[in-house]
Amino acid sequence: MVNIEPTKYIWANGKFVDWKDAKIHVLTHCLHYGTGVFEGIRCYETKLGPAIFRLRDHMKRLESSAKILRMEIPYSVKELSEAIKELIRKNELKSCYIRPIAFFGVQGIGINPTGYPVDLFIVSFGFGAYLGEDGLKNGIRCGTSSWHRISPSSLATMGKICGHYVNSVLAHTEAKASGYDEAILLTDQQYVAEGSGENIFIVKNDLIMTPPLSAGILPGITRETVIKLAKDEAYEIVESNISRSELYLADEVFMTGTAAEITPVREIDTRTIGNGKRGPVTKRLQDNFWKIVKGENSNYMDWLDFVEKKK
Numbered sequence: 001m002v003n004i005e006p007t008k009y010i011w012a013n014g015k016f017v018d019w020k021d022a023k024i025h026v027l028t029h030c031l032h033y034g035t036g037v038f039e040g041i042r043c044y045e046t047k048l049g050p051a052i053f054r055l056r057d058h059m060k061r062l063e064s065s066a067k068i069l070r071m072e073i074p075y076s077v078k079e080l081s082e083a084i085k086e087l088i089r090k091n092e093l094k095s096c097y098i099r100p101i102a103f104f105g106v107q108g109i110g111i112n113p114t115g116y117p118v119d120l121f122i123v124s125f126g127f128g129a130y131l132g133e134d135g136l137k138n139g140i141r142c143g144t145s146s147w148h149r150i151s152p153s154s155l156a157t158m159g160k161i162c163g164h165y166v167n168s169v170l171a172h173t174e175a176k177a178s179g180y181d182e183a184i185l186l187t188d189q190q191y192v193a194e195g196s197g198e199n200i201f202i203v204k205n206d207l208i209m210t211p212p213l214s215a216g217i218l219p220g221i222t223r224e225t226v227i228k229l230a231k232d233e234a235y236e237i238v239e240s241n242i243s244r245s246e247l248y249l250a251d252e253v254f255m256t257g258t259a260a261e262i263t264p265v266r267e268i269d270t271r272t273i274g275n276g277k278r279g280p281v282t283k284r285l286q287d288n289f290w291k292i293v294k295g296e297n298s299n300y301m302d303w304l305d306f307v308e309k310k311k
């Protein structure tokens with residue numbers, strides 16, 4: 001569990017309401033059937049004030065997830081982006097995690113949400129390292145899950161859709177109960193897919209590999225960021241199916257996600273990965289990532305949306 005401190009306001013269907021007043025009705029369609037779409041976004045502290053990392057790309061993915069669900073979000077990307085910035089200002093946050101969620105609300109009962117109202121809330125709060133500060137530096141311990149990653153033949157894996165996350169919850173809680181920090185889910189074909197809330201990469205003989213989207217993974221924005229940074233550094237990087245034994249024999253393994261950022265993996269199923277420490281490729285990518293999110297790399301300012309109004 002990750003504890004959070006309540007902030008003052010939550011954006012609820014166009015209004016800023018008190019944290020404690022952001023409530024929903026028990027007949028909300030999404031509560032019963034998982035019919036919501038959401039995002040996890042980070043805002044970092046920079047010299048030019050708080051800056052949201054890849055906001056436009058997160059908004060695009062929110063729209064894509066809604067399209068898959070045949071959901072019409074009743075606000076434009078511009079309106080939502082402004083709402084997010086205003087919320088951060090009103091909550092006086094220097095850095096934070098941002099969670100917009102759109103879902104089918106209350107109308108009748110039954111599977112079909114066509115014509116239902118779509119509710120949209122945005123929450124923001126201070127948030128540290130999701131898998132722990134120590135994890136970022138020294139790596140985490142993972143177990144491959146007995147639960148497979150949801151398959152693209154039964155769920156729309158490209159969407160960040162609420163109901164999909166039961167798969168993540170089963171895998172993550174199983175991993176925790178077995179004493180691991182995080183789960184690694186395989187596909188039905190036994191290839192590596194991803195973590196419960198992270199994409200995964202391996203490094204072997206200086207080649208970086210990550211599973212392809214066809215493995216049913218979420219198209220992670222941090223994954224895409226890392227692919228770009230790896231190419232910048234002239235690393236060879238390929239999207240390819242990875243077997244479980246390739247994980248064990250990798251020189252380095254790391255996970256990526258908005259919450260997890262770039263987290264090294266030091267052990268999988270009680271096998272030490274590499275020398276059991278954060279590897280040099282992981283460290284280099286992390287260092288470049290921190291510079292970018294903190295606004296210290298002028299080549300990537302376009303990925304930052306500054307929260308303060310320009311004077």
Ligand code: PMP
Pocket residue numbers: 040160168194195196197198199217218219220221222223256257258259
């Ligand atoms: N996979 C899953 C299942 C996730 O929930 C997340 C977090 N959104 C990711 C991967 C990583 O995606 P991103 O880098 O866009 O946060």
